Amino acid sequence: MLITHDTESALGTLVELLNTSPDAGGYEQLPDVASLDALVERREISEVDAVTVADLAAVHALRARLRAVFGAGSTEEAAELVNVLVADVNATPRLTDHDGHGWHMHYFAPHAALADHLAAELGMALGLILMAGERERLRRCEAPDCARVFVDLSRNRSRRYCDSRTCGNRMHVAAYRARQRSAADDAIPLGVR
Numbered sequence: 001m002l003i004t005h006d007t008e009s010a011l012g013t014l015v016e017l018l019n020t021s022p023d024a025g026g027y028e029q030l031p032d033v034a035s036l037d038a039l040v041e042r043r044e045i046s047e048v049d050a051v052t053v054a055d056l057a058a059v060h061a062l063r064a065r066l067r068a069v070f071g072a073g074s075t076e077e078a079a080e081l082v083n084v085l086v087a088d089v090n091a092t093p094r095l096t097d098h099d100g101h102g103w104h105m106h107y108f109a110p111h112a113a114l115a116d117h118l119a120a121e122l123g124m125a126l127g128l129i130l131m132a133g134e135r136e137r138l139r140r141c142e143a144p145d146c147a148r149v150f151v152d153l154s155r156n157r158s159r160r161y162c163d164s165r166t167c168g169n170r171m172h173v174a175a176y177r178a179r180q181r182s183a184a185d186d187a188i189p190l191g192v193r
């Protein structure tokens with residue numbers, strides 16, 4: 001699948017945003033305006049005015065709608081969610097080469113509020129994944145106590161765990177221990193069991 005740098009960047013923002021939610025299995029990581037402001041800064045989200053309490057509430061609501069796309073049971077269902085999401089915010093394609101990034105498309109309406117801006121950009125990034133027939137790359141971590149999401153951009157779509165690091169390591173250690181246990185069981189001579 002060919003994805004451009006700005007789509008990959010939007011998908012990174014999408015995953016980071018969704019995993020700030022308590023729905024991802026942890027605590028609220030966007031509890032206040034300052035934490036949202038830091039996310040905007042970190043993800044280099046352009047053309048954003050000062051973040052307000054209203055933005056914070058709207059972004060919290062947006063997270064749930066974006067997460068629903070990961071939970072959709074079919075591409076039809078996911079496509080409908082994305083269509084409604086981008087229609088609600090009057091997504092407006094516009095070519096730009098701001099900040100030396102080279103020509104790329106912005107989908108948010110000029111001067112859009114932060115949540116609307118994110119809905120347009122992240123919704124379109126999800127749309128590109130669906131257009132490529134790659135919905136299965138939108139995944140939830142398989143660790144039993146984790147509900148973080150990720151977009152599997154690996155060549156053979158083999159990723160199973162989120163990028164929190166701990167999940168993959170934990171699960172590998174558990175699998176290793178299980179193998180050792182069964183190896184130890186096998187070592188007991190017949191008749192002794």
Ligand SMILES: [Zn+2]
Binds near residue numbers: 096098101
């Ligand atoms: Zn841009």
Ligand SMILES: [Zn+2]
Binds near residue numbers: 141142143162164167
């Ligand atoms: Zn995980």
